[in-house]
């Protein structure tokens with residue numbers, strides 16, 4: 001039997017050939033495939049081949065209790081799981097009309113920013129590896145691990161924390177956690193100049209990434225690009241500022257933009273967001289001790305929790321872009337329908353297909369990593 | 381499909397006896413040396429199938445540093461020794477995994493990381509995933525957990541190294557010895573016309589691992605459906621003539 005994506009090649013001109021890029025390829029981010037048609041090393045056309053990670057998430061969620069789904073949602077996006085939990089919890093809270101305590105909001109924002117730091121460190125490390133520079137990748141992964149240590153201390157889980165539940169967070173943070181987080185932030189802050197001289201201001205990287213995979217602002221808006229990729233085209237749009245959720249309206253931070261729209265700009269935006277996340281976390285460390293009270297509001301028995309009928313759309317800014325949940329309840333103990341609007345499905349399929357055309361073969365992996373798409377979220 | 385329903389999947393799996401002690405004592409020493417060397421230089425094909433793959437970069441890079449054990453990532457199946465299955469396998473991925481596994485040269489080892497490869501894990505009721513990996517491939521070691529920490533991954537790899545050194549890790553032989561069982565399960569999932577371009581039966585003959593369970597009704601079904609791969613048609617000759625015909629210099633010569 002032939003694979004389902006097999007198509008016989010009909011008498012190709014002898015200078016063109018097709019290349020399967022992935023699913024098991026070191027330049028591919030996870031289990032994702034890409035078929036490119038080449039002339040020499042110039043890409044003539046590209047076709048995304050997704051579905052290797054499909055597990056029917058939205059269907060699975062309809063068969064489980066509201067609270068059980070909390071364990072399921074972080075699996076949608078592996079490198080950046082916290083926004084998934086928070087966004088899903090926000091949706092349920094909106095449907096039930098729950099008011100969560102302020103301390104829980106601050107704790108959620110703290111995790112969201114820690115998760116963003118970790119995801120960005122991972123993202124540019126991966127990009128560096130595709131341009132042949134492995135040291136930034138090793139550094140990025142090692143520094144990300146220090147953040148995971150703090151996650152483990154706070155939540156008990158390294159990657160999947162399942163710390164946010166509808167109604168707040170599961171428990172308060174351990175004693176002295178903020179001090180240790182502050183030490184970590186000082187360390188990360190002191191690392192940024194190293195990253196600059198090793199990677200972001202490295203001529204090897206700049207020459208490779210400039211004008212590669214460039215898109216204009218109009219194109220980006222038309223294709224549904226969000227997050228750092230949109231900000232790299234010069235548009236200052238950020239859900240954290242333009243549609244504030246939790247306590248982001250009380251926090252002072254900048255929306256960083258870059259004019260280029262190419263792989264270089266996208267990475268520079270991520271670099272600047274590392275700085276902004278550290279800045280946000282420092283404010284949280286200063287402010288959080290003064291917010292007293294519970295970390296969770298009372299919720300009904302979660303095993304027999306009938307969420308009132310209704311529908312809602314909540315969105316948060318994840319490290320990849322705008323992440324949203326459309327949740328419909330018919331008053332039962334399980335969701336009637338959950339739709340996940342993930343940023344990566346736009347970036348990895350429609351944007352990548354268009355940006356790859358006309359680039360060179362060695363830049364395809366680079367473009368993919370610079371878009372920071374997350375395959376499990378594409379397939380769901 | 382109807383034909384497939386009639387054939388039961390062979391349930392009993394024969395377990396290969398451990399090492400055959402050879403009569404020549406020097407040969408035993410040599411075997412041991414070979415196994416020691418094998419266990420200390422392993423190339424690992426990390427087919428990042430699921431979310432467990434996110435714990436591999438920390439395990440491979442400076443913090444936990446797998447390389448000190450002699451384990452390195454490898455990009456092609458033809459040069460790899462270990463196939464790491466890091467997480468749930470959807471049906472579409474499983475086809476690629478089986479093809480990848482069959483391409484790897486023996487001896488080869490399969491490690492199933494994550495609970496999802498053991499029993500379906502989180503996705504036990506999903507319509508899109510294959511639940512129990514060892515029904516389709518002979519798994520040497522499972523590392524359970526959702527997801528296992530890098531320490532657990534490294535400890536699992538060390539267990540595998542110990543098994544290779546003592547000669548216990550010979551599950552790759554089972555794939556040849558019980559090919560009918562594995563093929564039966566694969567056919568149940570993918571349909572009766574499932575085939576890969578590799579020839580396992582010929583390989584089993586080559587390694588001398590044919591048993592009475594290698595061939596069976598499922599392999600007969602495979603042979604029925606197997607068609608030789610068609611060669612791509614190239615017509616370079618015609619093309620060349622055409623180009624020559626269009627060559628202005630030739631025209632001038634005429």
Ligand code: SF4
Pocket residue numbers: 075430431432466467468493494495496497501502525526527528
């Ligand atoms: S066991 Fe958990 S971490 Fe591993 S693949 Fe399954 S859901 Fe993901």
